[in-house]
Amino acid sequence: MSTAFDMTAGQVTIDGRKILRGVDLTVDDGEVVAVLGPNGSGKSTLVRALLGVQPLSGGTTLLYGRPPARFREWWRIGYVPQRLSVGGGVPATVREVVASGRIARQRRGRLTSSADRQAVAAALNEVGLSDRAGDPVSSLSGGQQQRVLIARALAGEPDAFVLDEPTAGVDSGSQQMLAETLSALVERGKTVVLVAHELGPLEPLISRAVVLNQGCKVHDGAPPTAVGTHALPGHDHVHPHEPEPAETTLPGWALAQEKA
Amino acid sequence: MTIFDLDFMRYALVAAVMVGLTAPAVGTFIVQRRLALLGDGIGHVALTGVALGFLTGTAPVATAVVVAALGAVAIEMVRARGKTSGDVALALLFYGGLAGGVMIIYLTPGESTASLNSYLFGAITSVDATDLWVIAGLAVAVLALLAVFGRELFVLCQDEEVARASGLPVRFLGLLIAVIASVTVVVAMRAVGLLLVSALMVVPVATSQQLTRSFRTTMALSMVFGVLATVGGLTSSFYLDVPSGATIVLLALAGFAVALGIGRFVRRSRTGESTA
Ligand SMILES: Nc1ncnc2c1ncn2[C@@H]1O[C@H](COP(=O)(O)OP(=O)(O)OP(=O)(O)O)[C@@H](O)[C@H]1O
Ligand SMILES: [Mg+2]
Secondary structure (H helix, E strand, C coil): CCEEEEEEEEEEEECCEEEEEEEEEEEECCCEEEEECCCCCCHHHHHHHHHCCCCCCEEEEEECCECHHHCCCHHHEEEECCCCCCCCCCCCEHHHHHHHHHHHHCCCCCCCCHHHHHHHHHHHHHCCCHHHCCCEHHHCCHHHHHHHHHHHHHHCCCCEEEEECCCCCCCHHHHHHHHHHHHHHHHCCCEEEEECCCCHHHHHHCCEEEEEECCEEEEEECCCCCCCHHHCCCCCCCCCCCCCCCCCCCHHHHHHHHHC | CCHHHCHHHHHHHHHHHHHHHHHHHHHHHHHHCCCCCHHHHHHHHHHHHHHHHHHHCCCHHHHHHHHHHHHHHHHHHHHHHCCCCHHHHHHHHHHHHHHHHHHHHHHCCCCCHHHHHHHHHCCHHHCCHHHHHHHHHHHHHHHHHHHHHHHHHHHHHHCHHHHHHCCCCHHHHHHHHHHHHHHHHHHHHHHHCCCCHHHHHHHHHHHHHCCCCCHHHHHHHHHHHHHHHHHHHHHHHHHHCCCHHHHHHHHHHHHHHHHHHHHHHHHHHHHHHHHC
């Protein structure tokens, strides 16, 4: 079995502030790992560092056995970033954004292939946005735009998915759909790393949970079954990257660890 | 007599078509990247390049390309480091470029700021056959680069982080778009002048956005609007005997106002249909 992501003592320092303080994390092929923790604990930073998008200030990280700078098989990775909306100052259709997920599989100067078109159509269908394919993304709601980002990653047909809060601001019906999509991928042996605040319908899929607090890994193992404050209805996380004081304890997780 | 009977007008018209095609094509990516004012920043820096041309006795267009490209690379590097925001970096270059240009021209014997006028406000009717070849070559190069790298540039301008996680050469692409933009600025300088150059990169894009839904059609339509503005502006300035650069930009802005109205109307009737 090969290893998709392998971080050893990963450190990230931004403007002199330690954001990740020596995290070890190995994700094997076919694993479904949830990254949990309070706002500002470094979840996004961790997954960005795993991908090499965020440079490390210490430690190492490997993508399928290679450091990000020497990694060449980028088509094996599908990344869904944490975004409030799909950016850009010029209109772009849902189909255009989803099709851009094929970029790692396309050769420079080559025309779009029929395989590209089929993968895009399948991805749109998977997230239930086929009928909106020709609409500008900016005309979609926040939750629908989140689904566009997921479809973009699906379109690339990668081996490993890295999803940063794919369920933020998404209604329960769509969360259920995402859970079904992911479980189909997992059955086909795909690897998934996902950041979440509330696992909701995704919970049965998770094979392992990693909990971060203030840039340190405080739990790595069985997914806690407890229902913490973060899973309570009405506790919505649709405001990423707000500077909030990090909570020192998560009542739910603490409880779960005691039980475990 | 028509404008086609005059050599200088024929050259000017060909130059106008080139500029009308390239500036909005590059502009679409720049606006997508939310750097609409990049062209202005580069234009101001290019002024220092023009003045350096006068000082050293070299062709101002050549020095302008070099200095503008260096400026654009500097903007991109400051932006990519992320310490200063992109717009602040641009602002710093605005001031430095303009002040540098004025100072250098003052120090050049026999020249005054009046020498800069045709570069500041454009002098498309002064384009000769040699200029035309240079302009055409640069325009073709710019369009060819956009065609080859367009797909990657779209991802970069849409979401830089995703571009990086797709293995794209993000730093190279960022520098590429910056250099393409600076070449375009210098090409368009002849038509509308450095102070108005950015208008041709931004206004046609803003105009077509009012009417389109996709990136591809926005780009194509903005090139149509760009050519309409440059050719229409040049022609009417000839018959009305008014400055060409200003006419081109005012025409482009008028087009924007019309498109804004049409876009509003179309959207309203569309929503009217769906609720009916
Ligand atoms: N580009 C940046 N510049 C400065 N500080 C940053 C930057 N990115 C992240 N940080 C800081 O790093 C810390 C961790 O941020 P991160 O986005 O990884 O948190 P998170 O766990 O994903 O939070 P959330 O649940 O809100 O998404 C925060 O304190 C944040 O302020
Ligand atoms: Mg986050």
